[in-house]
Structure formats: structure tokens, C-alpha cells
Amino acid sequence: MPFACIFVSDFSVQALLRAEPHLRMQPFAVLEDKAPLQKVFAMNEYARSAGVNCGMSKLQAETCPALILRERSLERETSAHAALIECAQSFSPQVEDTAPDTVILDLAGMESLLGPLHKIARDVVRGASELGLEACVAVAHNPDTAVLAARGFSGVTVIPEGKEEEQLGSLPLEVLFADKNDEESIQFCETFQRWGIRYLRDLTALPDVALSERLGEHGIFLQKLARGKTFRTLVPVESPLNFEEVFELEHALVLLEPLAFLLNGMLEQLCARLSAHALAIQELRLELELQNGWNDEVWIDHVHPGRAQIREHFHRTIRLPNPMLDSKTFLKLLQLDLKAHPPGAPISKIRLTAEPAHPRPAQNGLFLPPSPEPEKLELTLARIAAIVGEDKVGSLQILDTHRPEGFRMQRFGIDDSGKPSTNGNSHGKRNPDDLVTALRILRPPLGITVMMREGRPVQIHCKKNRAIKGDILWATGPWRSSGDWWEQDGWVRDEWDIAIQQESGIAFYRLVHDLLSGRWQLEGSYD
């Protein structure tokens, strides 16, 4: 049964470089601990070649030219590790979470699906690279050998069955203790080094009985490891589907443009991870941690000197009517949303969470009428909302009331079910062939002065619109309507349909008399 091991070297460095891929080719080091005791925790090859070592202080490291320093981020490492697990799960359902930088896959039965072992290993490397992680992959017929080979050899390694001892022999002894920091392992390592054991082939050459007498069972176990003769079963991981990307900034962001640059990278990672699970995004949540103080040195809490400065959180949620997976569309929606609702303070941390959903399959028919594409429509609606306001664009929902303006605006979405909506037909049965005399509503209604004679309006005058004045040529009504008398905002009104003379001809209006307030208003014109 073949097993593959994915190992990400300098994991802390790679976790940070996921969001800043343009810094890969430069010396890069990660600092741990708090100032002034910060020390180099990890570095990439370029920094190592420039003379940077683990344990160096920050001051010492800064003497290295062109070295880029970043603080270690546990959250970024967590999301990088989650991405690594997802990459592995896209190749095999049985995945073991061995270490933060190491994952083992069970490839039993995968050759008939995915191809030969070499191809699978190369595909895994490519998959990890798409998630921003440069990984080494090794395939062997037992998990421990695969781990040793992945940690010892770079690139892709495939160890045929029976050749484990031969292939592992050239690896240095330190590879056996790479992930072990306990005292016993350190002692074993020192003992082997005193004996002059430098490579695994030297360890495998030692006699079993003599080794057992000196180092006991653990010594024999280490020898078996070096020979590639151990075997164990994998402990598969069942990770919850948590799609989240976090980015903590060293210096707070003030402008939205660099924020958009960071969001783009985070969205691409999220979409790649979701795509690996054949899922799409139904809801996108953005959480920004804001900094109230503009200058960390100035903002000192004199009452409680040890307390950290107060930070606020800024939340925005984008809910989509149809699940989507286009990072460019999401970026544009976030940009438009942040432009309409800016955070109002510098940003020190970004958290982007996606709620997954199964993508809705769209079956396009030959004879179906045209409809807008969902991704384009969302962008268009967001742009229109930025122009006219969020509450001024959408579709209508008629409310179950006789109150004037008895409707509300709701989010516009295209229903692909093909079923006709009954929203508009709720007000009775009318012959569909009858044409309707449309009313144009005046929003807000025009206040007017009305002269009455024998209980009927005969003359009107409007201060705001000089064209609406003069004798009422014809009037019909009143039609009384009322409602909600049991509520605080009850209404009672009389409606008249009137005709008045204007320059362009005779115009028909709806005149309303509010019986509660006594005001006369022009509600609309018939057109």
C-alpha cells in the first residue's frame, strides 16, 4: 500500500509568504517573542545563505542586507495548515495530520483513478503550489519512510518497495529527530553523534544485539526507522469545513487600495480551497480589527499601563442569492461595499470567512428567455446601489394591507425555478386583457390648497408647482378608505379624481384629503 507524505519546509516562513508571494525570492526571516527579546525563529534558503541563523536576535539579523523580517503569526500558520490538509484531501480521503508541516496520504487504490505514483506526487506538489505552499512530496510503502524521505529529499521522491534502506541511507541522522524536541531524543541524537554516526546507513550497519544492549528498544526502533521497516496505520483526520483566512498587519492600513490588494490574495486562497471541495460561497463575512489610536507610542493608558490599547471590530457581510466562486467578483463587491461603508479607522487585522454551499447547477434551455448572469448581476446591483442608495434598488414585495404605499423593497434575485410568482396577483381577479390606467405617484405628495363648494372641490392652488392651479374642470369622488384604526398610525382619507387645465392640455390628478390631519395633497397623476 503506497503512502505519500507532503512536507513543507520552513513552514512558518511559507505561511507568511502565502500572502506576500512577491517576497519569495528575497531573504526572509520570521521573528518570535516580544520586543526587545525577539529572536529569529525560522528563515528561508536565501536568508540562510546570507548568514542568518535560528536564535539570532533581531538586531543581529538586521545587519544582514536586504533581509525582510516579519513576526510569527500563529493564525496564518493555522490557515496554511488547513490549506495543506485540504490539498491532501483532494487526492485521498484518508489523510493523517502528522505535524503542522507534515501530512500523510493513503494512496491505496488511487493509482487507478489518478495515475502512476510519480504523476500523483507531481500533482500534489502542483496543488500545494496553487495554495501558496512549496512542498516536498515522497511516496513509499510505509508512512514513516515516506516522512523521512519527504523531510530529507527535496522535490518529488518515489521509493520502490524493498529499496527503502538503500534510498534512505544517504540521509543525515538529524532527519530522524527533526520533529522531536524532548530530552530523550536529544540524548539519543548526541549519543549517535559521539559514536560517529552521521548518516542513516551508518545506523543501519550497527549490530542489532549490541545496539539493543546499549540503547534499549528505542534504539532498535530508530534502527528500523532508518531501514524503512516500520509499519503503522494512519490516524485519519476529519477536519471541519472552516474556510477562513486571516491577515495580521504589522503597520495599520489607512487606505482602502492596499486593503483591496490584500483582500485579493485572501479571496484567491479561499476560492482555491473551496474549489478543491467542489463548493461555492453563499455568504462572505469580513471582519476588520480597527485601531483607535493612530500612533502606538502616543496611545498610552496611564491608568492601566499594562493594558493593551482598545480595539474595535468592523463587520460587513455580503450574502449572495446564488452561490458563486469568482474571486474577482467578490473583490469588486467588497470594494463597493467598503467604499459605501468605510471602516473609519486604521485596520490592524483582517479576517475573511466564507460560508460554503453547493453550487447551483444551471440548466440553460434553448428556448428560455434571456436573463442576466448571476455574477454580473450582483456587481451591477452593487454599483447601482452605490449610485442611488441600497434601499432604492431591488424588486417589490406587495404587503397585505390597503394602506397607501403598501409595499417594500427587497433584494433583487433571479428565480431559476421557472415557477411564476404570485406576488403581483394578490389583489383580486382582473381580466388580464384589460389595460390599466396607470397612476404616476408624486413622492412626496404635493401639498395644495383647495377651495370647496357644496362639499366638492372647485379650485386648487399649489405653491410648489405653478402649473397646478386653477378651476377644477371635473371631479369625481370621494372614495373613502381607512385602516389600522387599532394602531397608533391609523389612516382615514378621501380620494378624488380631478381634471384641471394646463398649458399642454387637460391633466387628470388624484386628490387626497387626509381626514385626520385635514391636509389636502395631490397624490399622483393619471397618465
Next chain:
Amino acid sequence: MLSTSIFSSLTTNPPLVTAPSSHPRKISAEALLNRFSPNVVPASRLEVRPTPELVSSGIEQVDAITGGFPRGCMTEVCGPNSSGRTSLLLAALLAATRRAEVCGLVDVSDAFDPASAAPAGMDFQKLLWVRCGENPKFSSSKKQDSTSSKASCDIDTKKNADRIEQALRVTDLLVQSGGFGLVAIDLADVPLKMARRIPLASWFRFQRAVEYTPTVLLLTTPGPCTQSCAALLLKMHSQAAGKKPRSPLSAPELPSHAEFLEGFHVNSEILRSHLQRKPAKSVAAPFTTKAVRAG
């Protein structure tokens, strides 16, 4: 050498200025053109723009004189107040939603009445309603004290200008987005002077954006504004609204309340059509609408 050979060819093969039935001559002329100027397309093979598909306006009488509203073209409906423009707009929206098409309504004056559309059976899920108006984040107009009439006129002019600008930007977004069966722009309440100030380049841009798409672009205006950009221009007037009283004392020929409820008579007339030859005599299509109160 080249010109000599051309002339010699022309003398042996007479040029194509004779009757179209001279087929062999046409072939030889085309072969000559292909030989010496391969990039020149003969007039006989110029691409003919296909006739746009016509869809129902929702009113049979209007369909009878126009054939319907053309897809991929702009249609303008103009007329004064109470002339029936909005009734035609409403009928067009109803017809489009019945065809299960997604419609967009750019309501410049925020005058759409859902209570008029609902009893007729409009599917509001298919109607995107954009209500232009005051958006504090968009408009730069400051609130002024409207004690003087001149100041209030200035404020109204500024408000209308803001609404028109919003409407043009929104229309641009809708036609560029594509997929809409009908995009309607309701400029009916905008003063004619301001509607005519909208640059022709805007209308031309919208017309080009919907060309070769299935979108019907419908415009309601107080008077003709788009000039030659509209493929179809209709003028509306109501039979009652058009008649002025002879004298202030004589009763005008206005409908009684029963007639108004059940018979608001409207006339529509084609002023211009790029789709078919305009009849020599003006053709009017009268139709009747019913108020919602009539049931």
C-alpha cells in the same frame, strides 16, 4: 501595365452598370475586383443588417400599427401629462414579465405605482426597480432654505439634474450588464427643457450597447428628445386631454366619472420609424384603459 490590362479587360467585358440580370458580367466584374483588389467587397455581397425581432407592446392596437417594439433598438414614447405614456409603459412591462423576461425600470422621478401594476398581474420578481432620487452620498447639492420662489426653482432644477445623471449612469450599467428583456427609462416627469439637454451621445451610446442584443430599450419622455437614435418614435395623447374647452364657461368634453373609470381613451401615433416605411397619412391607434378602481 496594370491599368492597360484593366482597360483591356473592361473593353472585352463591359462594366457592371447595366441591368442586374447580367449575371455573367457580374461574375466577371467580381473576379476582376478580387484579382486586383482582394480587400474590396462588392456591393452585391455587402452584409445586410437583419430586421430586428419585434415583440408585443402589450397593447394590440399599438402592435397593429407598429408591429411591436423592436429588440436591440431604442423606442421613444412621448406625450404631455395624462396622455397615456405611463399606461403604455406599464403594458410593455406587463407583456415582458409575462414572457418571463427580466425587466429593468429606471424611474427618474420615482413615480412608479405598484398598486396600478399589481392588479394587472405583474410578476414583481422579474422587475428590477431603480428609484432615482436624493442620495446623500451621491448628490453634491446642499439643502437650501427655499423661502424664495427663485431659490426653490434652482433647487428643483438641481434635483432634476441629479436624478437625470443617476438615471444615465444606471442605464449605462443595465445595458452593459446585458440579459434584460426590457430596460425602460421613465423621464415623463422631467421638464422637457432638461430632457432635451441630455447629450445625444448618451442616447447613441445606449442604442449601440443594446444593438445585436435581445433587449428592448424603451423611453418615455415629455417630448421627442432622442432624434434619430430611436428606431421608433410614438406620440401619445388622450382624447379628453387633447380637447380644450371653447370658453371657461362652457363645459369641456370630459369623460364622466363612469367613463373615466372604465374608458380612458388614448391615441398613439407613429412620428418616426426606421423599421418600416412611415405611412403617408398619420396613423393613430386608439385604445382604452381602465382605472384600478373599476375592478
